[in-house]
Amino acid sequence: GAVVSQHPSRVICKSGTSVKIECRSLDFQATTMFWYRQFPKQSLMLMATSNEGSKATYEQGVEKDKFLINHASLTLSTLTVTSAHPEDSSFYICSAAGGGNTEAFFGQGTRLTVV
Amino acid sequence: TQLLEQSPQFLSIQEGENLTVYCNSSSVFSSLQWYRQEPGEGPVLLVTVVTGGEVKKLKRLTFQFGDARKDSSLHITAAQPGDTGLYLCAGDKSNTGKLIFGQGTTLQVKP
Numbered sequence: 734g735a736v737v738s739q740h741p742s743r744v745i746c747k748s749g750t751s752v753k754i755e756c757r758s759l760d761f762q763a764t765t766m767f768w769y770r771q772f773p774k775q776s777l778m779l780m781a782t783s784n785e786g787s788k789a790t791y792e793q794g795v796e797k798d799k800f801l802i803n804h805a806s807l808t809l810s811t812l813t814v815t816s817a818h819p820e821d822s823s824f825y826i827c828s829a830a831g832g833g834n835t836e837a838f839f840g841q842g843t844r845l846t847v848v
Numbered sequence: 849t850q851l852l853e854q855s856p857q858f859l860s861i862q863e864g865e866n867l868t869v870y871c872n873s874s875s876v877f878s879s880l881q882w883y884r885q886e887p888g889e890g891p892v893l894l895v896t897v898v899t900g901g902e903v904k905k906l907k908r909l910t911f912q913f914g915d916a917r918k919d920s921s922l923h924i925t926a927a928q929p930g931d932t933g934l935y936l937c938a939g940d941k942s943n944t945g946k947l948i949f950g951q952g953t954t955l956q957v958k959p
Contacts, residue, residue, distance in 0.1 A: 777949045779949075
């Protein structure tokens with residue numbers, strides 16, 4: 734399968750600061766990337782769909798001004814958590830689809846802890 | 849409203865027992881995936897089913913897609929402690945890679 738790399742794998746930030754998470758497709762061009770959030774002992778919840786060169790589509794209840802998504806190239810999407818609060822602490826996972834393949838491939842996830 | 853209902857959510861069994869996990873929906877999916885996820889890692893794809901009635905086998909794991917493509921099951925035969933983990937079903941309605949996940953099943957297999 735295709736390789737999707739997510740960075741960083743873990744990050745701790747202070748409350749009120751912003752943190753950026755990168756999702757890269759290493760061996761294919763990802764026309765679409767998806768961002769999910771997963772709380773402990775729960776399943777993945779889709780936050781937003783990111784299409785290269787256009788604005789992201791956010792799921793209901795997800796604040797677009799707080800979770801900024803940029804998909805400026807076919808291999809990179811970024812999620813920036815702005816003015817982070819402890820309740821934003823979670824496991825954030827991206828997936829990428831494209832290159833003629835409708836199957837999405839997942840990154841390793843980023844554990845965000847806001848203190 | 850949960851679009852994809854996965855059950856059971858927790859399962860603790862003895863080594864050697866069989867088990868079945870179910871995913872049900874009122875929606876039709878173009879494909880359905882099953883994943884296994886270890887703590888602190890992203891989900892790893894086990895199988896994708898796309899045809900109604902399809903059955904796929906992966907060693908001791910058997911996956912079935914319902915005839916109407918609304919439900920799926922995962923059956924594990926003779927479970928082993930190494931099968932312990934979180935199992936997730938996920939459906940793709942639009943064939944775009946956008947997935948709707950079930951609640952997950954935390955499986956514990958005791959030696």
